[in-house]
Amino acid sequence: MQRFVPVLRNDNVDLELISLLNTLMAACKEISFRLHQGELAGILGSTLDENIQGETQKKLDVISNQLIKDILLESGLVRAIASEEEDTIVAGSPSGRYLVCFDPLDGSSNIDINSLVGTIFSIMEVPQGMEGANEQMFLQPGTAQVAAGYVLYGPSTQLALTTGDGVRLYTLDNTIGEFLLTNERMTISEDTQEFAVNMSNQRFWEPAMQAYISDLLAGETGPRNKDFNMRWIAAMVGDVHRVLTRGGLFTYPTDNKTPNKPYKLRLMYEANPMGFLVEQAGGIASTGYERIMEIEPSEIHQRVAVVLGSKNEVNACLGYHNK
Numbered sequence: 001m002q003r004f005v006p007v008l009r010n011d012n013v014d015l016e017l018i019s020l021l022n023t024l025m026a027a028c029k030e031i032s033f034r035l036h037q038g039e040l041a042g043i044l045g046s047t048l049d050e051n052i053q054g055e056t057q058k059k060l061d062v063i064s065n066q067l068i069k070d071i072l073l074e075s076g077l078v079r080a081i082a083s084e085e086e087d088t089i090v091a092g093s094p095s096g097r098y099l100v101c102f103d104p105l106d107g108s109s110n111i112d113i114n115s116l117v118g119t120i121f122s123i124m125e126v127p128q129g130m131e132g133a134n135e136q137m138f139l140q141p142g143t144a145q146v147a148a149g150y151v152l153y154g155p156s157t158q159l160a161l162t163t164g165d166g167v168r169l170y171t172l173d174n175t176i177g178e179f180l181l182t183n184e185r186m187t188i189s190e191d192t193q194e195f196a197v198n199m200s201n202q203r204f205w206e207p208a209m210q211a212y213i214s215d216l217l218a219g220e221t222g223p224r225n226k227d228f229n230m231r232w233i234a235a236m237v238g239d240v241h242r243v244l245t246r247g248g249l250f251t252y253p254t255d256n257k258t259p260n261k262p263y264k265l266r267l268m269y270e271a272n273p274m275g276f277l278v279e280q281a282g283g284i285a286s287t288g289y290e291r292i293m294e295i296e297p298s299e300i301h302q303r304v305a306v307v308l309g310s311k312n313e314v315n316a317c318l319g320y321h322n323k
């Protein structure tokens with residue numbers, strides 16, 4: 001099986017970008033190791049702090065953030081980072097070519113139940129001619145990403161990565177500490193009978209999403225004439241991994257549960273990188289009304305509605321929104 005760096009070299013990926021990805025993977029291997037130590041390392045449970053999103057920080061959120069932040073900022077390759085766990089951007093090397101957005105540990109409510117979590121990342125270049133480091137340079141649409149991916153910490157640790165030419169899947173071989181290529185091209189089936197949504201929010205959704213999901217639930221006896229199955233891992237990284245592996249539709253739609261917070265997922269370090277992966281695997285990633293990767297961001301912690309996955313099923317869902 002081929003190792004990560006030679007595969008990227010064969011793919012003619014820019015050498016500095018390879019170096020950056022390899023550096024990032026060093027932190028992810030460390031996170032994987034610590035997660036597998038779990039309770040033994042005394043790192044489960046919460047801190048007393050909240051992040052800028054108002055969410056309680058888990059000890060492992062903080063540890064993972066620190067590991068990734070330190071290694072990226074010390075690499076000399078990164079101008080600045082934006083993290084779910086940092087209020088503002090953090091400056092790195094003044095000559096760094098890259099901007100990295102990341103969610104250090106997605107699905108962190110799963111940590112304490114020993115279930116799936118992951119690191120999601122999105123890499124862009126600093127726009128031509130921009131000096132220093134500021135939030136403005138991050139506010140580029142998802143189409144500007146040069147690489148995106150996630151590392152899923154499950155029974156095995158896997159990396160799904162795109163540099164704009166398909167999606168490759170690697171599995172961490174703990175005996176040698178290397179990611180090895182285990183799927184050369186992840187492809188999302190066009191059709192599916194599986195969907196993922198937090199059904200407990202149903203009454204808060206827009207009428208279009210209510211109508212779409214109730215038609216799925218009606219199954220064979222409804223307008224779709226087929227039965228659907230439902231899955232919900234409560235970590236986007238796990239749900240998107242399933243979609244990339246065997247197809248499906250994943251959504252975290254607009255809802256009016258909490259005033260002033262109609263969307264849950266973050267654009268820059270959740271929706272955009274997952275959108276890039278999904279599109280590169282032949283699927284669609286939308287808000288219900290527009291392509292996620294074309295949104296012009298207004299701030300680094302911006303949230304969006306997300307509907308992504310198998311082409312024909314996402315299109316069916318979009319049909320309800322466009323009526």
Ligand code: F6P
Binds near residue numbers: 198252
């Ligand atoms: O980052 C937000 C997140 O943890 C996602 O990974 C996941 O899809 C979602 O929240 C789970 O939300 P809920 O708590 O509604 O199940």
